[in-house]
Amino acid sequence: MRLSNRNKASLYNFINTLLLMMVVLGIVSFLANEYRFNVLKNESYLLILVPVLMLFIFHLNGRQIFEYDSDGEALNFKNRNIIPFLNTPLYDEFPKYKLIKYDVITILFIKRLYITISSKNNGSTVLKxxxxxxxxxxxxDLKLSLNKVVKANKEKKD
Known part of the structure; x- marks a missing residue:
């Protein structure tokens, strides 16, 4: 099974650009209010704070592009950011038989996938x-595909 949200990269780029423009516009509006108009008083700090907070939340969610491929004898995971220099992209490929378990953790609006694979050195390794x-x-769909692999691996061990 293949799963990818790569086709949404242009949408994520648009949102990122829009948020950056909102930050710049907020800074310009703040400066104009402080030195020229002085209409908003102390609320003028919200002109900077709100767009910066929105941009922070957008990037706090993590890497935007996730690709998964379970066709063949290996599992492929790719996770990268739309801005190449912001985070290092993750790329992992390993045989299906090494998959021990997985967990999907959701906290508020943040979702993480933890994959536990068998390793020669440590016994097991967790990929995030x-x-x-x-x-x-x-x-x-991702959970369904990973469940099939985990179930097949447990049946082979028994």
């Missing part, structure tokens, strides 16, 4: 992916 920008249907 940010899936906040996947829709509910995409997350359910």
């Amino acid at each position: 992916y940010q899936i906040s920008y996947l829709t509910g249907k995409e997350v359910n």
Whole structure:
């Protein structure tokens, strides 16, 4: 099964650009209010605070683009940001038989995928992916696919 939200990259770029423009416009409006008009008094700080907070929340959700491929004998996970220099992209590929378990953690609007795989050195390794920008249907499809792999691995061990 293949799962990707790469086609939404242009939407995420648009939102990021819009938020950056709102920050710049908020700074200009703040400066104009402070030095020229002085209409808003202390509320003028909201002109900067609200857009910066929205931009912070957008990037707090994590990497926007998530790709998953379970076709063949390997599992492929890719997780990257729309701004290349902001975070290092994650790319992991490992055989299906190494998958031990997975967890999807949701806290408010932040979703994370934790994959536990068997490792020769430590016994197991946890891989972390940010899936906040996947829709509910995409997350359910991902869970269904990973459940199949985990179930097949448990049957092989028994």
